[in-house]
Amino acid sequence: MLEIGTHAHPAPHQDALYILLHKNQVLIESEERFLIPFTGFQPDANMRAVYCGQWLSADNSRQDVFVCRFENMPRGFREIGLRELLFLQNEANYLLLSRAHQLSTWDRDHRFCGRCGTEMRNRHTTEHTKICPTCNLRHYPRISPCIIVSVKKGNKLLLARGTQMQTDMQSNIAGFVEAGETLEQAVAREVQEEVGIQVKNIRYASSQPWSFPHQLMVGFFADYDGGELTPAPGEIEEAAWWDIDNLPNIPSPVTISGQIIRQHALWIQQNPDK
Ligand SMILES: [Zn+2]
CATH class of the missing domain: 3.90.79 (Nucleoside Triphosphate Pyrophosphohydrolase)
Structure with missing residues (x-):
């Protein structure tokens, strides 16, 4: 470790x-x-x-x-x-x-300072920081937060297939957090943009570094709140509500996506009336 x-x-x-x-x-x-x-x-x-x-x-x-x-x-x-x-x-x-x-x-x-163009030679000795010798601007490793959310409606889960995904796989809504946005706002916005519905009761599930090249996936659960499923053209090929007893092919449990779908389905099974 x-x-x-x-x-x-x-x-x-x-x-x-x-x-x-x-x-x-x-x-x-x-x-x-x-x-x-x-x-x-x-x-x-x-x-x-x-x-x-x-x-x-x-x-x-x-x-x-x-x-x-x-x-x-x-x-x-x-x-x-x-x-x-x-x-x-x-x-x-x-x-x-x-x-x-x-x-x-x-x-x-980050070999050169993004503000003044000076070559970054020396590194900080105890943390991953480069400090520009000319203008003192600090450069840290880039980490890009992305939200990923499992949405439920009764005993059904929302699953969607993006245009980049393989045809026999259904997964969660996910997307990059915008500058100045909270994670919860990003969840609500991405779901609205990608499939046209509103969600409520947004709560944290877990996270996973996704270094392709520098995302941090932050997983959430949410409940359906209103609207009709309307896949965004050019982004989402199909989106539907799936009964938890009849889920399609979903991502592997090593991925956060596979984990939160399985956790959400289990939670619904154990709390059928909520
Ligand atoms: Zn500089």
Whole structure:
């Protein structure tokens, strides 16, 4: 498990663990080794290594973890997508790789100050912050909140299929939070925009980092409050109310979407009159 902590960030060293990326893919040596970051790796002078935290092993030993990104595919490795790793159902490893990927992307994409254009050379020593040497503007890793919501009406759940989704899958309404908006406002707006109905009793369910490249999915439950289902053209292919005893193909329970649909269906089963 990864411990983030607030201790001083060390420089890369020989005894650390290294997560290696090629573009947006994770590098692995063989099927057996892909969940273990590499040891004995040492980045060369041209390679940027970003500190991620300390890996706490089952025997309570700690090792520093760094992430490095190759621009050209090195020999002797295979690459695997973060999404595929999510489906291996090892949450601690998925969260580590998500964090590594997000920090590495931030490091690569914030090489110059967005306000004055100065090159960002020095990093903060105890937190992931770059401070511009000319204008002092601070740059933090980018995290983009998105809401995802399961809506119920009696013993039915709202499920929809976006234009980008595979044809045999139905899922939740989801979308990015706008600047200046609360999460609850984003839930109500997205549902209204995508399927034309109003919701009430919006409550928090759970969250999941979704590092493709830097979303944080924030899950909610809500109740139907009014309106007719009207899929937004060009965004939603179909939307319908599904009886909880007869749900279609829904996302895997490793995804927050799959989790909140199943939790909501179970809640309705246990509270049939609410
Ligand atoms: Zn600046």
